[in-house]
Amino acid sequence: MKLRTAWTTACFICIGSLLFLPVQSSAGDNSDRTSLVQRSGQSAADSPQTAAAKPVPDLRSESTLTATVDKWRAALAHEAGFEGWQSASWNSYPLGPGTHGWVVILTDHGEDVGYMIVHATENGTFRLTEYGTGKxxxxxxxxxxxxxxxxxxxPTTISYSDFAANETIAKERLYTDALTSVWKIKLQDQTYYLDAKSGEVLPLKEDPTPKLTDTEDTLPETDLAGEAITTLHPAFDPYDRMPWIVGAPLPVNSLPELQNALDTNENLTYVTELYDGQVTLPLAILGYQSWQEGSPYLILDHEGPRYVRLSAALGMGHVYE
Known part of the structure; x- marks a missing residue:
């Protein structure tokens, strides 16, 4: 997916998306020695820097996160598009100082099949902030x-395995709020920021600040109980039509309003301005997933389906026909 920087708005020129070969197994992620890795049956802890940033919630036991992730994995595995999660294993990596969050990457038979973004809540439980499928x-x-x-x-002479194990290349995962997720990479005396989904280089000079003002820690835990109601439409290119450049957004502020908009027009585009307006990110809306218990998720097409909490997404962007 392309990211459009603010300085190109007047002439409607977008940053070209990077062209990647199909992603192979991410088993090499296990050798990312700059991260705290959690495999199924093991638990991960925040770094000393993270622990010092703010009080650590009572997580009750080191097995709680493992049990919670496995419970979510099993629940999602029954949904269409998540079939590969049934027998998937997973690893977790911390998300930046003070966030008490992890990215969980799932693999099945050596192939990536999806991810979860998990945060600890104030009462020691966990919230499923975001999840997605695909390679x-x-x-x-x-x-x-x-x-x-x-x-x-x-250089191309560095193999993937050598890169993953290279501790002189600092690799930090930063997830400040929905859709604000970046890699912070330090190479010698230079720092680079790359979009955590597409890998595009971002025009940032410092760590991004959260766009949402509400703290995520106060939100309730996630319970994927009961049956999920899912509406899923085919993907499309949001650059085929660009009403989000000159048009007005739809008054979509809730799930019923989103449902009504999708009944009228299946090709809705979600647009958010990131990094103090430096980047415009338009994404095709695929639909939504609503659980019997818990918050509904907006499904966006961003290098594969991306399930973001609907309230957070609507708080950060707008919906266009």
């Missing part, structure tokens, strides 16, 4: 490697 998970180390090679930020 291009959020914070894929494989996507990062290919992007750095393509932009000639690392």
């Amino acid at each position: 291009h998970p959020l914070f894929s180390l494989t996507t990062l490697y290919r992007s750095l090679v393509q932009h000639e930020l690392i």
Whole structure:
């Protein structure tokens, strides 16, 4: 998916999307020694820097996160498009200082099949902030490697396995709020920021600040109980039509309003302005997934289906016909 920087708005020129080869197994992510890795049956902890940033919630036991992720994985595996999650294993990696969050990357038979973004709540439980399917998970180390090679930020002589294990290349995952997710990479004396989904280089000079003002820690835990109601439409290119450049957004502020809009027009586009307006991100809306218990999720097409909490997405962007 293309990211459009603000300075191109007047002439409608978009940043070209990076062209990646199909992502292979991300098993190499396990050798990312700069991260805290959690495999099924093991637990991960925040770094000392993270722990010092704010009080750590009582997580009750080290097995709680593992049990919660496995419960979510099993529930989602019954949904269409998540079939590969049934027997998938997973690893987790921390998301930036003070966030008490993790990205969970799922693999099945050596292939990436999806991801989850998990945050601890104030009462020691966990919230499923975001999740997605496909071979291009959020914070894929494989996507990062290919992007750095393509932009000639690392030489092609460095293999993927050597890159993953190279501790002189600082690789930090930053997830400040919905859709604000970046890789922070330090190469020698230079710092680069790349989109955590597409791998595109971002025009940032410092860590992004959260766009949402409400703290995520106060939100309730996630319970994927009962049956999910899912509406899913085919993907389309939001650049085929661009009403989001000159048109007015639809008055969509809730799930019923989104449902009404999708009944009228299946090709809706979600648009958010990121990084103080430096980047415009238009994404095709595929539909929504609403659980019997818990918050509904907006399904966006961003290098594969991306399920973002609807309230957070609507708080950060707008819907266009």
